Amino acid sequence: MKKSNSLTVPLRIAVISLVVCGLLFPGVVTGIAQLAMPVQANGSLISFHNTTIGSSLIAQDFNYSGFFQPRNDSASGLDPDITVQNATVQAARIHNVTGIPMAYLEGIIKENTKYTLFFFGSTYVNVLDLNLILAQHFPLIYNRYIV
Amino acid sequence: MDSEAHFAVTKFKTSKPKLYKLAILKDSVRRLSPTVLYKNVVMFIVEICFVIVAVMAIDPSLIPEVSSSTDVSFYIEVAVILLLTVWFSTLSDSIAEAQIKNTASTLRKIEKEVPARKIVSQDRREIAEVTSKQLKKGDLLLIKKGEIVPIDCEVLEGIAMVDESLLTGESVNVRKSVGTTVLGGSLITSDSIIARVSVNPSETFLNRLIKLVESSSRPKTPNERAVSILLAGFTAIFSIIIISILALGVILKLGLDLSVLIALYVSLLPTTIGALLPAIGISGINRMSEKRIIIKSGKAIEAAGDTDSLLLDKTGTITRGTRTATEFIPLGKHTMRDVGEAAFMSSWDDDTPEGKSMVELAYQEGFVPHEFAVIERVKFEEFSASTRKSGANLQEPSDFFLPKGGKGLLQHKRIRRKYDPDSKEDEIDIIKGAPDAIKLATKTVPLNYDNIVDEAAKTGDTIMAIAEGGEIIGLIRLRDEVKPGIKSRIAAIKNMGIKPVMITGDIEATASSISREVGIDDYVSRAKPETKYDLVKKEQARGRIVAMIGDGTNDAPALAASDVGIAMASGTEPAKEAANMVDLESNPAKIIDVVMMGKQILMTRGAVTTFSIANDVAKYFVIVPVMFTAVALSSLSKLNLLHLTPHVAVLSALIFNALIIPFLIPLALRGAEFKPQSAMRIFLKNVFVYGLGGVILPFAGIAAIAFVIVHFGVI
Amino acid sequence: MITASAAFIIVLELGSVVVGGWFLSSYLLSVYSTRKTRLDRIFGPIERSIYYLGGVNPYEEMGWKAYLRAILALNVVEAAIGFVILLIQGSLPLNPMHAPDMSWSLSLNTALSFSSNTDLQHYNGGTALSYLSQMAVIQFLQFTSAATGLCVAIAIFRGLTGKTKGLGNFYVDYTRTIVRVLVPLSGVAALILIFLGVPQSLSGYSVFKTLELGGSEVVKSGPIASLVSIMQLGTNGGGYFGANAANPLTNPSQITNLFELALMMLIPTSLPFLFGRMLGRMKEGRTLIVASYALYIIDIFIAFIPITQIGEGMEVRFGAASSVFWTVTTTAFTTGSVNASLSAFNPLIILAALFGMIIQATPGGIGVGAMYMLMYIIMTVFIVGLMAGRTPEYLGTKINAGDVKLAIVAFLSHPVIILVPTVITFAIGAQAAVGLGTNSISFTQILYEYTSAAANNGSDFLGSAGNTVYFNVSTGIVMWLGRFIPIAVMLAIAGSMVQRKRYASEALRTDTLTFTAVLVVAIFILAVLTFFPFLAIGPILSYLEGFKNGF
Structure with missing residues (x-):
């Protein structure tokens, strides 16, 4: 069985996490909020x-x-x-x-x-x-x- | 010869050591030396604390930041109590060691030097008188009636009755035949044998076992090791706490006194369990040894306590191993008396346990032929495995006696003969044996004989038929009798959550009947020698811990595979090698005691550990509120539940901490009280006694000590 | 004193969370098992592409060492990314308010803090962080640290249940945690929060002329809801603003207050149930949930002993009862978000907060709370289990000397990493730099700082005042040690147990309420034994000296 490369995998997974959790997630939530609930999203x-x-x-x-x-x-x-x-x-x-x-x-x-x-x-x-x-x-x- | 024999049969008994004799005191003081004490981390630290406080007592101004007290006597008192604490610990070790040495020396008495008759010539004519110590493995010996077996040996020729009471404490004669082992120290009570020495004197089985018992480098059991680690962990935690308080006390100027802090430290350390842990282990082994069970590996003691499945041989463990007559069943026109009298007469010369039991039963029922004393017993045919029957031929005396009221078979015959003088029946032939064998050997068989026999056998009993003069007159029911008290012990085992499994070579009906009678749910009938091994493996595969007892060579693989294997001392060498415990008494029922003692050792260790840790709560509440004497901190005195002054609080807590050790020494030595109950109930009870009690008792104890100090000015 | 109405709200809240946790545990079971579900069609391709891009072999089974190595490697890399972004955020995009670069020590502290699920904040997020940092450091690390915690719990559960060969594959667990649990749940939670009034925008702060002539206010909008949702759900606790959940923009009303509380309680509450499900014996899970909630409720009672009235440091819309309830909960679940200033509280409430952080399993933080409870169970089973007359067993495996040693190390590490730096702080007089003296109040604050750091809680008294090199570095070290020593040790125990022989019968039944009661008492005694003298010269002394709220 191939082992996950212990050197590059953490780096790659970290970057993927950064993109998914740090950029995509807030971006998508912001998009939905601005479209669906602009009043609340902008501070009521x-x-x-x-x-x-x-x-x-x-x-x-x-x-x-x-x-x-x-x-x-x-x-x-x-x-x-x-x-x-x-x-x-x-x-x-x-x-x-x-x-x-x-x-x-x-x-x-x-x-x-x-x-x-x-x-x-x-x-x-x-x-x-x-x-x-x-x-x-x-x-x-x-x-x-x-x- | 006689004098030795006399000495030999002196009853073997363990005398309790005098607990406080000088040697023990000396030994306990010797153990105070740091070079010995360092092995016990907790106590070693207490000793270091003693040194520190002792230095403070000599010159309180040495460390001015943390010696607030100008009262040197306080430091002296603390130092003395600390030293006492350590000494109580070493004392418990010394007592436990003395006990086990005592047990070992009593066991060793078995192996006195005794004279031996060594066969020196090939033709076995020439015999040399030597002593047991001069023997070597392989020597041939002649041992006669009344002599002591000089060393463990294997019987080559002859059959003899052997009294092993010296080894086992129980005066029972055991029959030893060719191939069996006789142990050194046992007494030959009948006949003589020729035997081959199976070990060298220094390596006799007993000798090796005793060495195990008294070995000072006894390895810690897995559990004992885990408890030691736990104690080391707690010691580390409290060390960090105390060092932190010390540092903060100095930095934040909390008015700390080092001796008070040390008192808190020592009170918090698990000194109680730390002091008693070695003694608990040693005394556990000692209790086993006193019961003549020698532990070959420490692991086995704990495994005994963990047992889930107990494999019990039916014969010898659950039943006496001998069949006993319990009922006479008449057939046809015959009465119970007819059957009883016939059984009595035919069994009079029968030395087998079955025969004896028939005589006994007939006697009890009053079926003794009136004129039995004058009946001439012509011949007795012993039971033979091939014919599966035994018989007796009786002849009446020539002179005639008037009947005196007997109503049995003889009476009838006599009357018949009186009026029928030509009768040739001057002899009475009685045969008894397996029903089918008797059927073949007789002319008259009652109606439905086979059905009646089958019906009678349904209970699992052995059925014998008895015939007189060629006519089957009745059946005798024989039962392998259950040992007295075994039923309640099985119930106790089940109460503890242990599954007993009975193994027997008997047929299904017998096995099921016996197991039902004693309350065992699982049994294996028609077991072959290898069945035991398979059963051990099967139970283990189900995730169970298996204990068993065995004696034969056949048992060796099963003994080796089982978690707790107890071999009989009377058993074969391979069995004893394979087992991890040996029972010198060769009493199979003792496996139950072994399990209970195993549990007791674990329980005692857990109880004292829990008690020790639970104690800390009270000690905290006694010392911490009075520890920081700086004025600004006096608010903490609101937590001072017992309203003690600092010195009284510290001394009371320390004295309690020290006194609890000797107070618990008896508990450590004899083990926590153990009743066979379910584990959860035992647990619950102990949680209350040692957990809750451990929280509450110190409050009461410290208050009481403080009361004594204050009101009687003891210190 | 707890009023009937407050008790009613608390019971309602706890009840709904327990029910919610029970349902969630069923979903989590499917997430962490290999069995196929309908959701695979949605999540499967995402996960497979992550494995592909990440170079992960999802079929590789890891022992505890490999699992731990992977955890540490990933967390180091992630913390390093966060550190670098903070250090140079001034010159990175998405910085409409021109937040300057952070100092090295504050960057280090913040990266270590958020990657260890602590979220101790020695800065004021409203002014010190760019949008990019709020998202790509704070929110990113809040996701990854929560995922790490959950993976640790799963791996330990696998080890103790012993139905697998190894502990699983960390990268697979981590990916599935993020894809199937954290992103969907916090996405939904974020939308609910937005609906309830929490802002979510990327258009910078806006300045408005207020009603009164000449007045103006800055509405500090930003990606708040998305951050608040994962901050609570992942028991992180690091707020968008310095005032954290007291700020009306992150917690506008009583309803959001209760919703956010429920969010932080949800996953830690579901894990005992998950444990029961993985074992196939719900009653073993019951032991964990009952014990942790019993300790939590004891904690609540301690906090409600003094009468707390709305006053300085508390938000009027929450009232005193909700503020006290929140403070207990945020420490009991080691989240650390606050909805009132800790200085507002009676020392007994601080004592209750410290209890939560000392025990760490009441029910504790995401994943690690259950882990600590299992550590306590192993210790308790060993200490008292012998009294049942058998070698102590847990879930059919015998507890051996090695387990005891490791559990002690995990337990011992907590007081060590709290007490040593506390003593050092006073020894070198570092407390003076944050305006503290040597009285019980000051001592409580420093003790609280390191307890919070070690317990990965993150609430503190110092706040941005703690931004000194000494406190940044010392708490940073404590946070990582407090995070990864217990994780390493408990993974080692799980790793050694996974293949250990299971015995059928257990003398000491750990699935009974009797044992649970003993466990609760044992945990209380263990915690008291360790920290009593320090609590005595800290909050207890302050209380006895008559401080009502003197911090």
């Missing part, structure tokens, strides 16, 4: 008034104290969410700055509350979601601060 970008304002997945910076603000300490530094508790604290500040009624703010927080374990676990809200609602419903207050 969202628009506001027909302008792309970034990815819905990652946190955006908000400096104006009338906006809900993301956490700036978290594992990834891109955490788009805050806890409901945090949002409620911020709502008081927003109410003071903008005069938007507390009841309204608490209302949108409640409507947008998500759970960490599907229907259980701790509750949180997406910062951008809340700010988009605010910007949309209170243009008089926010138009100066947005694109």
